[in-house]
Amino acid sequence: MLLATFRFFSIFPLPVLHALGSALGWLVYLLSPSVRRRMRENMARAGFEQHLPQAVAEAGKAIAELPFIWCADPARVSRRARIENWELVQSTLDAGRGIVFLTPHLGCFEIVAQEIALRQELMVMYRPPKKEAMKPLIEGARARKNLLLAPANMGGVRMLAKFLKKGLPIGLLPDQVPQEGEGVWADFFGKAAYTMTLPAKMAQLGDAVVIVTYAERLPLGRGYIIRFVPFTGSLDGDSAQQARAINAAMEQLIARNPAQYYWSYNRYKVPAGVAAPAQEAA
Template identity: 45%
Template sequence: MTFIFWLISRLPLRVLHAIGGAVGLLAARLPGRYGRRLEENFRQAYPEVSNAMLADAARQMGRLVMEMPYFWSRKTLSVHTENLDDYLWPELARLGAAGNGVIILTPHLGCFEVLPQSHARLRPVTCLFKPPHQPWLREFVERMRARPNMAMAPANPRGVRMLVKALKRGQAVGILPDQVPSGGEGTWAPFFGKPAYSMTLVHRLQQLTRAPVVMVYAERLPKGAGYRGHLRILCDGGMLPDDPAAASAVINATIEDLIAIDPTQYLWGYNRYKHPAGAELPPDTLSATPTVTNNNIQ
């Protein structure tokens, strides 16, 4: 598998995006759960979404898949990125100057593989990931994603301890905030007007460390031209709400805000609204999305 990834990674990004777009569209049009979920979730967020936007969302999913071997198998970052080195990373350095580290949230939006690699060229980052069940595949993912200055923390108690230690060293941590947690490890919060089981880990980490919380998104530019960074600052010297559900609602609202930049680049085929075993039933009245005021750098 390592050789296959290496072979794919030798192709130019524009070629991989073209191949991924065709494969993603085909996958969404095949009979099955994936295509139905993509459309249902997209229409939940944007009821008037056009068929062209649905098709583009399917293509974006295929491009995301093809980006994995590209970034995992290349030891140096060799793509064009706008706003990362000039704006986003200096702003995160400013936020981390107090010594509490920085909690960086990267939702299932655009290319989230390029962000930790770009950040790790400048400063250490520890990234939380959900390890595959198969030991050989788990070892493969960790080995392919690991870089100098970039540690991978599994989504388990050991990984959470790694995140806490990194923050207490004044370093950054990266988390997918819209990853559905296991039952009992999250809370229900609105996401585009529908209850979504959402992690409380970000709230717990900030309560422990008082680290600032930001959200970043690497917008995929057309024809493999590279990526444009976007930043939302949730907490600069302040704290998320004390209530975990309210904190999760603020995080989900910020994800919605970033998705609005280009809705087709969100991973609508992800089962965001699933009900994990062991989680309580969502409240019947949970639908309101809070109003959030962010400091934006684009």
């Protein structure tokens, strides 16, 4: 039923879906006190509260565009995407070095992996959905030609490491809250956030290159611009310092288009089994 619904909405033009999404974003914002509170708090902490109205609409677009991104013909989706700075990626691949793509929850992050896979084999880590009914939709939509999936467990980490050592690219969501034992507390927009250590560990395998990337959502449903940005931070130091360097890179990327970040995400939650950061535990 869910898959059929998504396929039905995938027929709609992207401008229509984004218009519906804007309305959906405001409906959720007005009806959900927790979403309202989290968006306001997170945006104020980051200094982007002036972008709140646009962020509400963009959050709805991020949901409404999923049928198009996941279920529409890949060629139709690709026609809506424009690539910027692919030369950075290609020169790294030509040098035989692996790439760790870091894509935060910014803009239409779902389209990034699909567009890379049209040009180059890619393996991405994903967290299997908790609801069984969602698996055919999410796993089927994400598994495309040249796009391989690695589950978010030790087996998946080994798959990523093996792939990367061959000089092939992998993709991670660095701002997703990891589970116990998979992260450290690191500053993110002025507050400690439990941050995964995996990106830095992967980057150190086979002298891989870190590239941060996102897909900016254009106004009026005109499509997306996928941008590839060099990572200029240092991954020297311990796990906490590495995590902070990656969080800093994500902050810089988000500052490019703050209205399109996923501000309602509970980025500062304390995962089960993890001790709260020192300043909160005191």
